[in-house]
Amino acid sequence: MEDLTLALDLEGVLITNAYTQLPRPGLMSFLVECVSIFGQNNLCIFTRVEEQLFRQIAHKLRDDNKVPDWFPDIRYIDWVGEHKDLRFVDDDIDRVIIIDDYPPYIKQSQKHRLIPIKQYTDPYSHESPDDTDDELSFVLKKLLNYIQ
Template sequence: MDKLTLALDLEGVLITNAISQIPRPGLMTFLLECEAMFGGDNLCIFTRVDEASFRRIATRLSDNDRAPSWFPEIRYIDWVGEHKDLRFVDDDIESVIIIDDYPPYIKQSQKHRLIQIKQYIDPYSHEPPDETDNELTLVLKKLKQHFD
């Protein structure tokens, strides 16, 4: 099988959002498993959050042992236009899988490359986010199907 690239959205997928930055339960394990499956060179971030802000968030997560030490250096994809175009990741979109919580951001012709995840949200209240959330574990199972 040709090497696949995994594109990850940030907000609502790996963390709540760029303001609260609460990591999703299981984030460290998820990222380490993705690195083992895809290889570090075949992982990237594809988000609306600008690169400088992403790097700060990723460094904070890594410094707090919520993400691997390599996470702040992961490949960043610049998003241009209304939709996430997987051709920014690789000219061959069939070699890209994207994990995102908001399908309308994905080009219609590329939605077959999407693994949708339920949004991880900060309730904007005094209650913490759902620590029983197991979406990253469910997504890992789907990803492993690509390697079976």
């Protein structure tokens, strides 16, 4: 799928939030599978978290063996405006798929490129995240169906 780019949100998708930074169950295997499908150069992060903080989080996750070694160097998309505009990823939005837990952030005209995922815990709760969460496996199946 080298002609497609997969954009990933961070908070509520890959981790709880930028404060607690708890990785979602299955994160490592999900990212490994995404690389095998799209290639490392066709993955990116599209988040409200500023790049410097994202890179710190990514390095910590790597150091804790929760993500592959390449993850701290993943392409980061600067978000400008009210909505995530997939044209920041590629001029041709039909070459982009985004996984996000908050559909209102995606431009209405681009929602057909969204694969929604359930939020990984309430980002501002004091509850422990759900260790039985298997959303990444579920979304990976949806992703494979989407690209076939």
